[in-house]
Amino acid sequence: MVDVLRPAPAIASGIGEIFQILRDGHARTKAELAVLTGLARSTVALRVDALLAADLVRPAGEAVSTGGRPPARVAFNPRAGLVLAVDLGATHATVAVADLAAVILDARTRTIDIGDGPESLLDTILADAAELVDSTAAGLPLVGVGIGVPGPVEHSTGRPTNPPIMPGWDRFDVPAYVQKTFDVPVLVDNDVNILALGEQAMSWPQVEDLVFVKVSTGIGAGIIAGGQLQRGAQGSAGDMGHVQVPAGAGSTREPGDERDLEALASGSALAIALREEGLDVHGPSDVVDLVRAGNAAAIEATRQAGRDVGEVLATVVNLLNPSIIVLGGSIARAGEHLLAGVREVVYRRSIPLATQHLAIVQSQAGDRAAVLGAAIMVAREVLSPASVDRYVAAKAR
Structure with a gap:
């Protein structure tokens, strides 16, 4: 919370910049905004009036x-x-509809097969979305669409790039296709990135350095550092599933085994390993069922998967020094076994300063974390200073 009684250094003076101060939800007078910005009260008054006319702020x-x-x-x-x-x-x-504060107003979920391809699947999703918007809108404009997908995304274009479990989606122009139905900005990101945003907002709003790790059909990480989601130069930051894992303590791997983390510790990899032991396992959901039923082989395999994930996360901890590591995904939800394996290795292999206040926890955000993260991603874009300046100017015409 900004202390309005203490003069702050002057900041940029556009309408969008004044709006950023108000985004925390606290009501302020024009005089208080003048103190915060260093602008003349008359200038602040004109810009606040423009925000009121555009309906972005309201009398309070x-x-x-x-x-x-x-x-x-x-x-x-x-x-x-x-x-x-x-x-x-x-x-x-x-699919969910949210307001500009990323509060989910309504949502619906359906079973799909991502392998059906982009056009068929997006047509179904967009039909659901149109129904939700019509029932929720009450005359309000739709200002943006955010989409999370289970594969690598070039965030600048919104195109999935060589997604391993998304046949037919490689380089597909998702934003352009969606804009045939909704003519608004469309942002696309990897699902783990939006999960990280949602988890931070719901469970750790005061934490600025957080790593969210999803262990499910595949493995990936969303990295928030200094309060900002880190996508990297092309959008591939957090792809820890393709990191080669050294054989740590307790590993039964053969010398020369150079499999990456996803090939060792994902739900799909665990299913293959347990099937080779003679168990009736077809996919990650079967692994979860066995763990919850107390099957000793499934529990030990999941614990070892946690150790393998920990081997990679120990390096992440030493490099990035996060405050919180959150484990999510279907395998993490099977119980404490994955978490225990991760903690065992991370606390042993990371430097003491990096782990002094480090918490490694299970996800608490629930099923709506991803759509919440997608809503946050869009709100940050459409309510940025430059976007607000353009919006207010368009409304004034």
Whole structure:
């Protein structure tokens, strides 16, 4: 929270910059905004009036009078528009409508097969989305669409790039296809990145350095450092599933085994390993069922998968020094066994300073973390200073 009684250094003076101060939801007077920005009250008044005309802020009562007429306060109006958020998984799709504060207003989930290809699947999802928007909108404009997909994405273009479990999606122009139905900005990202945003918002809002690791059909990580999601130069940051894993303590791997983390510790890899032991296992969901039923082989395999994940995360901890590592995905939800294996290795192999206050925890955000993260991603884009300046100018025409 900004201390309005203490003068702050002058910041950029555009309408969008003034709006950023109000995005925390706290109501402020024009005089308080003038103190925060270092601008003349007349300038602030003109820009606040423009935000009011664009419906991005709303009147929020009166402040206490210090003599004379009580000054009016204004606050962010999260119902100035709607955001559409989509979480695509290998076998499920969730579509949600959120306000500009990323509060989920309505959502629906259906079973899908990501292998059906982009056009057929997106047509189904967009039909669901149109119904949700129509039932929720109440005349409010849709301002953006955010989509998470289970594979690598070139974030600047929104095109999946060589996604291993998404046949037919490679280099498909997802934003352009979606914009045939919704003519608004469309942002596409890897599902683990939006999970990281959702988990931080729901469970760790004060934490600025967090790594979310999803262990499911595949393995990936979403990295938040300094409060910002880190995508890397081309959008491939966090692809820890393709890191080669050294054979650590307790490993039964043969010398020269150079499999990467995903080939060792993903739900698919565990299913293969347990099937080779004679168990009736066809996929990650069967692994989870066996672990929950107390099967000793499945529990030990999951514990060893945690150790292998820990071998890679120990390097991540030494390099990035996060405050929180969150484990999510179907295998992480099977119980404490994956978590125990990760902790065993990370705390042993990382430097003491990096682990002094490090917490390694299971995801608490639930099934809506991904659509929440997608809504946050869009809200940050469409409510950025430059975007707000353009929006207000267009509304004034």
